[in-house]
Amino acid sequence: MFSLRAVAKTFDNGTIALEDISAEIAAGEFVALLGPSGCGKSTLLRLLAGLEDPSAGKIIWDQDRRPVPGDIGFVFQDATLLPWADAAENVFLPLKLRGVTRGEAQQRVTTALTQVGLGDFTHARPKGLSGGMKMRVSIARALVSEPILLLMDEPFAALDEFTRHRLQDDLHDLWRRTGKTIIFVTHSIYEASYLANRILVMSPRPGRIAADLRPNLPEGTSRRGSAAYNALVEQVTDSFKHIMSHE
Numbered sequence: 001m002f003s004l005r006a007v008a009k010t011f012d013n014g015t016i017a018l019e020d021i022s023a024e025i026a027a028g029e030f031v032a033l034l035g036p037s038g039c040g041k042s043t044l045l046r047l048l049a050g051l052e053d054p055s056a057g058k059i060i061w062d063q064d065r066r067p068v069p070g071d072i073g074f075v076f077q078d079a080t081l082l083p084w085a086d087a088a089e090n091v092f093l094p095l096k097l098r099g100v101t102r103g104e105a106q107q108r109v110t111t112a113l114t115q116v117g118l119g120d121f122t123h124a125r126p127k128g129l130s131g132g133m134k135m136r137v138s139i140a141r142a143l144v145s146e147p148i149l150l151l152m153d154e155p156f157a158a159l160d161e162f163t164r165h166r167l168q169d170d171l172h173d174l175w176r177r178t179g180k181t182i183i184f185v186t187h188s189i190y191e192a193s194y195l196a197n198r199i200l201v202m203s204p205r206p207g208r209i210a211a212d213l214r215p216n217l218p219e220g221t222s223r224r225g226s227a228a229y230n231a232l233v234e235q236v237t238d239s240f241k242h243i244m245s246h247e
Contacts, residue, residue: 001025001026001027001029001061001062001148001149001181002024002025002048002059002060002061002062003022003023003024003025003058003059003060004021004022004023004024004025004057004058004059005022005057005058005059005060006020006021006022006056006057006058007020007021007022007044007047007054007056007057007058007059008020008021008054008055008056008057008206009040009043009044009047009052009054009055010055015205016205016206017040017043017205017206017207018040018043018044018047018054018206018207018208019206019207019208020057020208021044021057021207021208021209022057022209023200023209023212025181025183026181027062027148027181028179028180028181029181029182029197029198030172030175030181030182030184030195030196030197030198031181031182031183031184031196031198031199031200032184032185032186032191032192032195032196032198032199032200033045033183033184033185033186033200033202034186034187034188034189034192034199034200034201034202034236034240035187035201035202035203035204035207036187036204036244037187038204038205039202039203039204039205039207040202040205040206040207041153041185041187041202041207042153042154042185043207044207045074045151045153045183045185047059048072048149048151048183049072049074049151050067050072067148067149070094070098070145070146070147071145071147071148071149072147072148072149072150072151073142073143073145073147073149073150073151074142074151074152074153075135075138075139075142075150075151075152075153075155076138076153076155077153077154077155077157077158078158079126079131079134079135079137079138080138081126081134081137081138082126083125083126083127084125085125086122086123086124086125087113087118087121087122087123087124087125087129087137087140088109088110088113088122088123090126090137090141091109091112091113091137091140091141091144092105092109092144093141094141094144094145095108095109095144095145098145105144108144108146109122109140109144110122112140112141112143112144113137113140115140115143115174115178116136116137116139116140116143116170116174117136117170118133118136118137118140121133130163131158131159131160131163132159132163132166132167135155135156135159135167136167136170138155139152139155139171147180148180148181149180149181149182149183150180150181150182150183151182151183152182152183152184152185153185154185154186154187155167156168156191157186164191165224168191168194168195171195172194172195172223176219184196189233189236189237189240190233192236193215193217193229193232193233193236194223194224194229196215197214197215197216198212198213198214198215199211199212199213199214199215199236200212200213201213201236201239201240201243203243204244210239210243211239211240211243213232213235213236213239215232216228217229217232
């Protein structure tokens, strides 16, 4: 889908957030960006979203084409919903900003909410939703534009463990059903190992890709408890320890 060619990012205050980031991301991959806080994971997402520009290097899209509006969905750490609007209205927002009428958008909004398991909560306002449900609305809002790339910046970090596991299951199932390309930022080895079919382990700042792992875990309800999963967690942990010891 796109290539990162020696991408770097230095902020105006002199902080070097990213250095020599190179990778090729194929369509349909679920890529976890794993690393410690402050290693530039979120900065890399913002570069991919076009919210910031690299200081050096290039992001080269397939057929040398930058995505058009709506091609990239972004899910932030906080759900950031409009408190006065119901779930459907919050999901409709990105289409509304692009000039799509409510009538034209209705089916897409319903489909997006159904995809995240909130088909019966279209008229619920944020104050009546749990933290996990609010994040589902945020994911639906990112999906309603039918993006080819979904960027997710630690979306489950603030949730309790039970809700987090449930949303991880639902997100993994959504990825399998839709085949969307997902770039998912996390600092949890367990989360990255469970969700992704590719893990890019980043070094402490300045962030670099220090390891590129490609898990091959069984699908289904036994995935998290499988011997392969436990072995992968150990492999990723050892890789991360090796990276930290050489910094």
